[in-house]
Amino acid sequence: MYYIVLNKWFIFAKQSSNIMPTDNIKSQIRKGILDYCILLLLNKKAAYSTDIIQQLQEARLIVVEGTLYPLLSRLKNNGLLSYEWIESTQGPPRKYYRITDAGKAVLAELDGVWDEISETIKLIK
Secondary structure (H helix, E strand, C coil), X not given: CEEEEECCEEEEEXXXXXXXXXXXXXXXXXXXXXXXXXXXXXXXXXXXXHHHHHHHHHCCCCCCHHHHHHHHHHHHHXXXXXXXXXEECCEEEEEEEEECHHHHHHHHHHHHHHHHHHHHHHHHC
16 A cells, blocks of 8 residues: 655555556645645636636646536635626626635645645655
């Protein structure tokens, strides 16, 4: 068995044969940082969900709508995001998400966690 501990996140992977299942580990790491990445993006400017997906994909973090919408709802319900409807010239109004003050406080904490994890990895490498 392999155990990888990333501060507050815990990832478990079981060894099959002698090959470590890296796909599962990569997937779990991506899921673990997705909230952080969304807060980082929305800290720059408010964004429509399609724009968020596009920016994440440009950063090579592949996310689909089925993953993003529940995540945005959870972040909103936790008070980290808010949204407003803005009229669109290309169809119905769009829901633009923005980070709240509480979200900025959580983002600052996550910045510290990320710096800690990055330093740990650099020391181990």
